[in-house]
Amino acid sequence: MPYVTVKMLEGRTDEQKKALVDKVTEAVxxxxxxxxxxxxxxxxxxxxxxxxxxxxxxxEK
Structure with a gap:
């Protein structure tokens, strides 16, 4: 069972996170x-x- 952890700064929408999860899952x-x-x-x-x-x-940016 592959486990993938994505660390990123807060601020993405639920739709962006869903798209990310879909693409990462597909790649794995x-x-x-x-x-x-x-x-x-x-x-x-x-x-x-x-x-x-x-x-x-x-x-600070």
């Missing part, structure tokens, strides 16, 4: 041969003040 099925009902996708959303690049919090 195509590349591993796993059946679609065995693919598990976790979305972990991070608050923008919990993520920084080059010393700057995303919430």
């Amino acid at each position: 099925v195509e590349t591993t041969g796993a059946s679609v009902d065995k693919v598990v996708v976790f979305i972990e959303e991070m608050k923008k003040n919990h993520y920084a690049v080059a010393g700057k919090l995303e919430s």
Whole structure:
């Protein structure tokens, strides 16, 4: 049973997350041969003040 974790900043719509889950699931099925009902996708959303690049919090941008 393949498990996939996607970490991303908060702010996407439910429709965007659904599209992401569909595409990730499709890619896993195509590349591993796993059946679609065995693919598990976790979305972990991070608050923008919990993520920084080059010393700057995303919430500061």
